[in-house]
Amino acid sequence: MEFAELHGWCMTPRQAIALQKALAHRVCTESRLPQNLRHVAGVDVSFRRGDSLFHAAVVVVDLADMACVEAVCAAIEIRFPYVPGLLSFRELPVVLEAFRKLRSTPDAVLVDGQGIAHPRRLGLASHLGLWLGLPTVGCAKSRLCGEHPPPGRRRGERVPLVLDGTVVGTVLTTRDGIRPLYVSPGHMMDVPGAAELVLACTGRYRLPEPIRRAHQCANEARQRARSDINSPFH
């Protein structure tokens, strides 16, 4: 199976699973981060219950001062239902559409979802990494699979996330006294590097700054589209 087969996105869950197994072999779990890491992107997707549109945003920030370098968003129709383990088939089309509009190329991409901490080692972050050929990190707010002891409650404390006897990620506390994040390499990234990058992008909030901004950006785009229905002029 080739990437081209994804163009239609008209797959059955069974076909999607077969494709994941094939693509998982292409994922690189060694760090390919540049020495001078400067521009980190965050991606997020937003949708509304009674609507059939997905909105995605990509925000690139400068790691030195968290200043926004570039921000874009896109909107397309939903083409796939939510199925745990098949999230990329639902969200990747709109995410790729947003990246198509991006003019700059980030050094790394933080994704709202899992990387290789996935039943077939191909979470949304890994799948996106393959498409983009860029280092990606999966940064999920809850667990999809794998086991771990409870991590410490202080910022920076972490425990390994183990799946089938393999460490596939890090359960990382990003703020004192809050629920941890499930951080795993997406593509061109290793387990320790993924956790360090997330920590480097996280300040006074639970989620890393690039993802927070993308989340905000995608929501604003969705609400603008919503209001345009009632007042298309303006």
Next chain:
DNA sequence: GCGACAG
């Protein structure tokens, strides 16, 4: 068969 289950 039952429970788990990113967003």
Next chain:
DNA sequence: ATCTTGTCGC
């Protein structure tokens, strides 16, 4: 993810 108001706490 989204539906939703106020509310308890640092």
